[in-house]
Amino acid sequence: MTTCSDIGHNDIVMRKSTDGGRSRGPLKVVVGGADEDSHGNPAPVVDAAAGRVSLLYAAGxxxxxPGEPVRGHRSLRVVHSVDDGTGTRRSGCGWGSPVSGSGNRSTTPPPAREQT
Known part of the structure; x- marks a missing residue:
């Protein structure tokens, strides 16, 4: 490490516990391992009813x-896991491909807002 800056080749990683937090599994790269972008500000959202974990994060x-990095434009991205990130349904870490922007793939427009 040449700097303490948070601008750099930052990956988002996870370690999963299957015993209530007494121990953790191996470190797995969720996003960023295959590129040189900066990834940060992860915000996981769990939908226990659907069995889906969504991870929103900033990347750019x-x-x-070296030693004087400059941050480029960052965008909101999201990845999803339907197997708690274990990788049992997909090869690797069990996370889908990143989606840029709002992550909304729906073609239905959002409902109109009332004017006040």
Missing amino acids: PRSGK
């Missing part, structure tokens, strides 16, 4: 020289 490129 960086530039500058």
Whole structure:
């Protein structure tokens, strides 16, 4: 590590417990392992009824020289897991491909808001 800056090749990782938190499994890269972007501000959302975990995070490129990084434009991205991130339904970590922007793939427009 050449700097304490949070701008850099940052990955988002996880360790899963299957025994109520007494121990943790191995470290797994959820996003960022295959690119040089900065990833941060992770916000996991659990839908226990649907068995789905969504991870919203910010990501974007960086530039500058070593020791003096410059953050590029960041965008909101989201990945989903339907197997608690274990990788049992997919190869690897069990997380889908990142979706940029709102993550809304619906073609139905949102309901109109009332004017006050």
